[in-house]
Amino acid sequence: MFDRDLWREIFQSINKNRTRSLLSGFTVAFAILLFAILFGLAKGLENTFADAFVDDANNSIFIYSGRTTKAHKGLQAGRRIQFKNEDYDYLKEDFGDDVQYITSRIYRNVTASFRNEKDNYSVRAVHPDHQYLEKTLMKEGRYINQLDIDNETKVVVIGRLVEEDLFLKTTALGKYLNMNGIQFKVVGIFTDDGGDNEERLIYMPVSTAQRIYGNNDYVDQINLTYNPEMNFDEAISFGRLITDKMKDRFDVADDDQRAIRIQNMAEGTKAVGQMTFALGIIILVIGFGTLIAGIVGISNIMIFIVKDRTKELGIRKALGASPRSIVSIILLESILITAIAGYVGLLMGVGVLKLAEPMLETYFIKDPGVSTTLIVSATITLIVAGGIAGYLPAKKASRIKPIVALRDD
């Protein structure tokens, strides 16, 4: 295997028969090129899916209320369902460990100003757990905490863009923000991967909002995340359980779809997971198909090469070449051509992906890279493939009878 003379023989043979070597190399290079592109595209598609769900915790369940559409238990249709603090407490206490994080949400729109800068913003009044549900990242200061809830403090946590808009180049931390005439202290600035809209939000303690905007204990929406140890099916049935319990609690008919609505991320995540999985299988099948086509291609050409070299191999045998040396000459040539050509194909594939990357983004294909692991495993696959492709022809070559090969035709 590591005999220098053997390699010299092989390099000489490849070098002196360039057309033949190029021809066989081309098949492999092309197969690997296709394989790399396909793989990259699939990876890109997968990345897009993964990114779409990175913004929020993907084990979230959102619970909304609306108006009833059906009469039930002597109550009329059209009744408005209003969540209150007690519902939040109920969900938090009764479901125990099944609930990981939970928060209420109240929505308001405010005009906020600092000195001469002024603009309209959405306010979300929340519990401390909201930070984990929304995957809010603190840039400076702190998030809303339990003390704020208990004391109904007038504090806000503002998005990076709110700070940029209103406080211009100065820091907002510790300063007072005027919202509809009431002064709120800025205790934190956050960033969010969800985009610009998410970074133009203002968060305040839910109890403060209830005191200021109505002096009641109303809540617009309750969000929670289920225990991440649940699998998708458990999570989906957990969502159904919450729906049923809440409908009971508010005397809503079981088949009333509007009064209480639940959005369970598990359902979407499951679908995406299945799709990614299916996509992976398809890519694998196509990829392997291409690879096999490549192997068959080079195997064909190796057979041709053996035929082409029959006379030469016969001469070698007459001069004392052992069958083993004939096998290694053909096998190593096949492996060498496959490995080099395959590598060229791989590099070209990576290059094509890099070039096409900006255009592909339009088609929901993001970062269509080929990983180092893939390159390493592809290289190993190539060597094995070259071995497989070369084996049969090499075996055939070793069985050449010199007398047949040397017959003058």
Added chain:
Amino acid sequence: MLTIKKLHKSYPIGDRSLHVLKGIDLSVEEGEMVAIMGSSGSGKSTLLNIIGMLDEADEGEYILDGVTIKNLTEKKAAIYRNKFLGFIFQSFNLINYKTAQENVSLPLYYQGLKRKERQEKSLFHLEKVGLRDWADHHPSELSGGQKQRVAIARALAANPKLLLADEPTGALDTKTSYDIMAFLQQLNDEGKTLLIVTHEEDIANMCKRIVRLKDGVIMEDVKVDQVRAEQYV
């Protein structure tokens, strides 16, 4: 040196078989120069192939240098071919993409010699056939006679006990043929044993013994007075 007893060989042709060698008895001593003659189909090439271990007999005995050649594995056959035999072909059978020197080195490579040794030996044998200056040329740049000389150098390189030549002058003009024959005679003078298959009388007469084959049997086996090829050159 070489003993053959009751050698038979048939080839299947379609569903029948063609009996090519029908009991050949032949014995060759060291230092002999034997011509094997016969028209085409007489079995002379088949006999040479069996002697050259390129083919195996169906029946009979073949002893080469005290070794019985029978049921050889491919690997064993390769070793024996390399050690005992040197081949010279009608169509030279040089490897086109290798230089003269590389061609001559090939049997040495299969003998497992080091590169440096191979180079020295191959140059020595090219010198012997008078083509040292052509060492770096490819077969396509050589004339027919030169090609056959390279082939002879290659056959000699492994220092074999027996040289087998299958119509060595078949592809050459008369002058070059005699030239090659003169060289082969010179090798014989130095003690090499040669077996030459030919169908040309004048070539056969340049050997020391003529074995005539017809329809798979030896018709005649006579010693002759060797005609020296130099006088024609």
